[in-house]
Amino acid sequence: MILPALTEAKSPFWRPIKYSLFPPLGLATLAGYLRDEDEVTLQDEHVEVLDLDDEPDLVVIQVYITSAKRAYALADHYRRKGAHVALGGLHVTSLPEEAARHADTIFLGPGEDTWPIFLGDFRAGRQLQLYRSDVRTLMGMPKMRRDLIKRHHYLVPNSIVVSRGCPHTCDFCYKEAFFRGGKSYYTQAVDEALAEIERLPGRHLYFLDDHLFGNARFAEGLFEGMKGMGRLWQAAGTVKSVLAPELLEKAVESGLRSLFVGFETLNPNNLRDQHKYQNLNRDYTAAIHRLHDLGVMVNGSFVFGMDDDDETVFERTVEWAIEQGIETATFHILTPYPSTALYQRLAAQERITSDDWDLFDTRHVVFRPAKISPAALEAGYWRAYRDFYRWGSILKGAWTKDCWSERLRHIGYAAGWKKFEPLWDWVIRARRVGQMLPVLETILTGFGRKREYETNENNETNEKRKRNKRK
Ligand code: B12
Numbered sequence: 495m496i497l498p499a500l501t502e503a504k505s506p507f508w509r510p511i512k513y514s515l516f517p518p519l520g521l522a523t524l525a526g527y528l529r530d531e532d533e534v535t536l537q538d539e540h541v542e543v544l545d546l547d548d549e550p551d552l553v554v555i556q557v558y559i560t561s562a563k564r565a566y567a568l569a570d571h572y573r574r575k576g577a578h579v580a581l582g583g584l585h586v587t588s589l590p591e592e593a594a595r596h597a598d599t600i601f602l603g604p605g606e607d608t609w610p611i612f613l614g615d616f617r618a619g620r621q622l623q624l625y626r627s628d629v630r631t632l633m634g635m636p637k638m639r640r641d642l643i644k645r646h647h648y649l650v651p652n653s654i655v656v657s658r659g660c661p662h663t664c665d666f667c668y669k670e671a672f673f674r675g676g677k678s679y680y681t682q683a684v685d686e687a688l689a690e691i692e693r694l695p696g697r698h699l700y701f702l703d704d705h706l707f708g709n710a711r712f713a714e715g716l717f718e719g720m721k722g723m724g725r726l727w728q729a730a731g732t733v734k735s736v737l738a739p740e741l742l743e744k745a746v747e748s749g750l751r752s753l754f755v756g757f758e759t760l761n762p763n764n765l766r767d768q769h770k771y772q773n774l775n776r777d778y779t780a781a782i783h784r785l786h787d788l789g790v791m792v793n794g795s796f797v798f799g800m801d802d803d804d805e806t807v808f809e810r811t812v813e814w815a816i817e818q819g820i821e822t823a824t825f826h827i828l829t830p831y832p833s834t835a836l837y838q839r840l841a842a843q844e845r846i847t848s849d850d851w852d853l854f855d856t857r858h859v860v861f862r863p864a865k866i867s868p869a870a871l872e873a874g875y876w877r878a879y880r881d882f883y884r885w886g887s888i889l890k891g892a893w894t895k896d897c898w899s900e901r902l903r904h905i906g907y908a909a910g911w912k913k914f915e916p917l918w919d920w921v922i923r924a925r926r927v928g929q930m931l932p933v934l935e936t937i938l939t940g941f942g943r944k945r946e947y948e949t950n951e952n953n954e955t956n957e958k959r960k961r962n963k964r965k
């Protein structure tokens with residue numbers, strides 16, 4: 495089983511730490527369906543050099559858009575050796591005809607229903623060329639084969655995913671294209687998710703779900719069950735879910751300390767245009783204050799290049815994010831993944847300018863923007879990163895916090911992510927990235943300070959104090 499990567503040999507944007515964060519959960523999930531006597535290895539090119547001299551019967555390759563070219567080269571290599579090559583994942587589902595040219599079997603959509611059927615067919619020698627997922631459930635899945643994950647290669651080996659998809663439908667998102675033909679949002683049973691969490695060693699968890707709060711009943715059960723486990727966790731959620739009463743508090747009580755939030759744009763016209771209605775008329779500032787008041791750091795996600803963006807969008811967005819005290823920001827250039835509503839719209843307007851999938855990495859402009867030139871869009875994107883992560887900006891953001899422990903936490907988190915690249919490179923080369931986890935845990939806990947929200951009695955006074963300060 496292989497997760498290919500657009501590696502440093504091919505990409506000037508290769509950032510070892512970014513690609514040493516999360517293990518390949520999709521492939522480890524599929525491996526769970528194998529029999530005990532099946533011999534299997536799982537290789538992740540983001541963190542290791544692939545061994546391509548083996549002679550497997552079956553090769554499984556997960557294909558993302560940016561790794562598609564590499565995935566096809568690997569597939570061709572193994573087919574020449576006589577192996578049966580199975581390709582699946584997001585890009586295969588987006589462009590099945592392209593992928594089929596390099597595969598013996600392709601899979602469309604998530605694999606939990608089709609993969610076990612294929613395995614039965616393959617053992618009986620009657621495998622098909624295409625399997626299309628239509629039964630969408632995570633109930634009663636076998637345990638993910640975490641034993642195949644080389645934990646020492648990852649900063650966050652305890653990555654976990656307890657749902658698939660998202661209840662929303664934004665035009666630029668991969669998810670409608672991937673889940674077409676069945677449910678596009680579903681969760682595990684709470685008990686099964688909790689059992690998976692119990693199996694993970696240590697304290698820290700990172701939920702890779704698109705929207706952990708998407709089903710309030712499920713999330714409530716999960717957070718309730720996690721209370722008292724002593725976990726410290728990070729996840730992704732929407733502005734809407736942050737503003738909703740109570741659920742966020744339950745998440746914090748069970749250990750939430752940082753949340754990835756898709757703000758995407760400060761411009762309502764853009765939100766409407768992308769059908770991101772769940773963000774429309776939401777008070778972003780209130781959402782950020784709510785998270786900060788509860789001791790949760792914010793990783794804000796922003797997309798540049800939507801149709802109402804002009805050259806002023808970069809400075810405005812960065813300035814706003816710094817003023818809000820957002821700890822880390824992730825910027826993207828709008829990228830039309832094939833088969834999404836955005837791609838179809840831009841293609842119909844003849845505005846798609848590239849089919850080089852290596853460039854569909856959210857750092858390149860692959861379409862004709864409406865109010866800005868492609869060159870200005872790319873330059874503005876890089877400038878946004880530079881400006882947001884300048885020392886002056888990090889300190890300014892940190893000084894929006896009202897105590898030293900929170901300021902230090904802000905500085906530690908933002909600088910740790912973007913200011914110590916050579917240190918990260920060294921740590922990764924020395925295969926010590928796993929040893930940095932305690933540092934991340936210390937930052938997430940706010941350097942060990944026992945916050946008022948943890949004792950609860952002081953909550954009301956604390957809230958009042960902060961409100962007065964803001965006024
Ligand atoms: C973790 C993550 C990463 C991690 C690690 C990837 C990994 N270990 O899988 C890192 C940080 C390396 C990463 C990097 C990038 N990522 Co990323 N990442 C994710 C994230 C958040 C979660 C992936 C995950 O674990 N999903 C959960 C598992 C269970 O699902 P799964 O992996 O899809 O696997 C299932 C199916 O796809 C299917 N399946 C997959 N393969 C196969 C094969 C067969 C044979 C079968 C039967 C089935 C099958 O079955 C699995 C079980 O259901 C996704 C968002 C998402 N929701 O998927 C984005 C996402 C995949 N990333 C994306 C992008 C754009 C990138 C980057 C280009 C970002 C960048 N600018 O650098 C890079 C590219 C990396 C590279 N160098 O090539 C896009 C991909 C768009 C696309 N159409 O391909 C996504 C969807 C984010 C988004 N919303 O836009 N990413």
Ligand code: SF4
Nearest residue numbers: 660662663664667704
């Ligand atoms: S809210 Fe996020 S994950 Fe959900 S559809 Fe929109 S962009 Fe995709």
